[in-house]
Every structure is written in C-alpha cells, then in structure tokens.
Amino acid sequence: MPAVPETKATWTNDVDALDSTNLNAYLRDPVRFLMRKPSAMLRQATNQAIANNTWTALTFGVEDWDDDPDGVGGHSTSSNTSRYTARYPGIYLLGGGVGWAASNAGVRGSRWARNGTALNGSSTLEPPTASGTAYYAARAIRVELDEGDFVELFAFQNSGGSLSTTVATSEQPSMAVDWDRLIVA
Template sequence: MPVVPETKATWTNGVDPLNSTNLHAYVRDPIRFLMHKPSAVLRQSTAQSLTSATWVPLTMGTEDLDDDPDGIGGHSTVSNTSRYTARYPGWYWLGGGVTVTANANGTRGCRWAVNGTPVNGGSVVLPATSSGGTRVPARAHLVFLFEGDYVELQGTQSSGGSLNTIINGEEQASMCIAWDRLAA
C-alpha cells in the first residue's frame, strides 16, 4: 500500500540518532514525495457521443502526464479510461473541461464525480451555441480522496438528440489532477 511520508518526528539532542534510517524517513522520503506528487494530465482522443439529458463519464485516451512517487500513476488508457484512481490519500486539485458540437438547442455541462457521486459545487452548465462548439470549463475543485477512490469528469447536453464531444486541439476534453496535501 502506498504511503504518504509524514514528518511529525521530534528530535532530542543526544537521544535520537542521526542515522540513515531517520534521514531517509524524515528528510529524503518526504522531499522525494513532494518532488513527484501524484498528478495527471489527461485528454480525450476519440469523440464521444453524449445522449441528451444524461450525465456521462468522459473517456480520456491520452496521458500527457500520469505519475506518482512509485511511478505507477492513477489512470489507465485500457480500462475505466474515464477514471483517475487515487493511490495516495489526500486533497487533490481538479481542473478540466469539455467542448460539445454546435447545436442551438438546450444546455451543455460538465461536473466532477467521486466514485460515481457528483461533487457538491462541482458542476457548470451553460447555454448552447449555434456555431462552433460550446466550451464548458470545469470548476477548479479541491476534493479529498482516500486510496482507491476515483474521480471522473462527466459531461451532459440537452439538445434533444445525441451530440459528440470535440477532440480537435485546444477543444479536447481534458482532466488535470494534482495531489495537494494531507488531511488536516
């Protein structure tokens, strides 16, 4: 089980040894963790159909970054590609967005979900545009994840029919996740 190194040690002169075990545990390991904080930058590489009036987890087929201290990462491009799974407990920053093809009817939206449950205060819904796609930025959000919890960016639209996400360049759906801190 991955562990976030903690530095709650106190040192007593003449009592606590200054040895490699203590230096690794209380100096090297926390610095190594902070220099390699769990983080991911994910993008949608295949257009996805969004059924009207349904929240759908957005698939992310491209990883620009997916790393953590032990080099495994929290995202898979093979299974459950909509998910980033926390391998380390703590508070994580979330950011991202989605663009849905042009259609003048209804609204377009995105929201954050943890383990499939919408995050309070984590959604954005905008009116549709008739030309170009409707770009919907996700709220920057700080969420607590236990080891094994997963976060998804979900999209929706209410045109009355199915619409696709746009995957061209800067309009691609994307999801950014970064570990920020331990629980207080």
C-alpha cells in the same frame, strides 16, 4: 500499499540519532514525494457521443502525464478510462472541461463525481454557442480522496438528440488531477 511519508521527528538532541535511517525517513522521503507528487493530465482524442439529457462520464485515452512517487499513476488507458484512482490519500485539485460539437440547442454541463456520486457544488450549466464548436470549463475544485477512491468528469447536454464531444486540438475534453496536500486530522 503506498503511503504519503510523514515527518514526525522523535529523537532528542542526541547527534547519534541523526543517522541515515532517520534522515531518510524525516527528510529524503518527504522531499522525494513532494518532487513527484501524484498528478495527471488526461485528454480525449476520440469523439464521444453524449446522450440527450443524460450525465455521462467522459473517457480519456491520452495521458500527457500520469505520475506519482512509485511511477504507477492513477489512470489507465485500457480499462475504466473515465477514472482517475487515488493511490495516495489526500486533498486533490481537479480541473478540466468539455469540448462540444456545434449545436445551438439546449444547454451544456459538467460535474465531478467521487466513486460515481456527484460532488456537491461541482456542476456547471451553460448555454450553447450560436455556432461552431466550443469548450466549456468545469469547475476547479478540491476533493478529499482516500486510497482507492476515484474521480470522474461527467458531461451533460440536452440538445434534443445525441451530441458528440469534439477533439479539435485546443478543444479536447480534458481532466487534470493534482495531489494538493495531506489530510490533517
């Protein structure tokens, strides 16, 4: 089980206590974690149809990066592609947005969910653009995740029928996840 290294020095002023084991545990390991803290940038490269009046988890098939201290990451491009799963407990910063195909009817929305449940204060609803495709930013929020918890970005539209996301280069739906800090009890 991965763990965030903690630095709780317990030795006294005894110089002999500053051996390689203590230095690794109290200095090297936390520094290595912070230099490679969990982080991912995910994008959608294939249009996804979003049903009318339905919150739908976005799927992400492209990882610009997905890294953590163990080199495993929290996203899969082959299963549960809508999810980023925390491998380390902590507070995570979430950001992203949805690119939509052209339609001037209804509204567009996004919201974040933890373990499939919408996060309070994370929803956005915006009017559509008059014409052309458009990118709608999701709220940037911080969320507490335990090991094994997952987050998803959901999209919403009510144009009267199914509406697809757009994957034009600058308008690709995206999700960014960054480990921010340890939860201090």
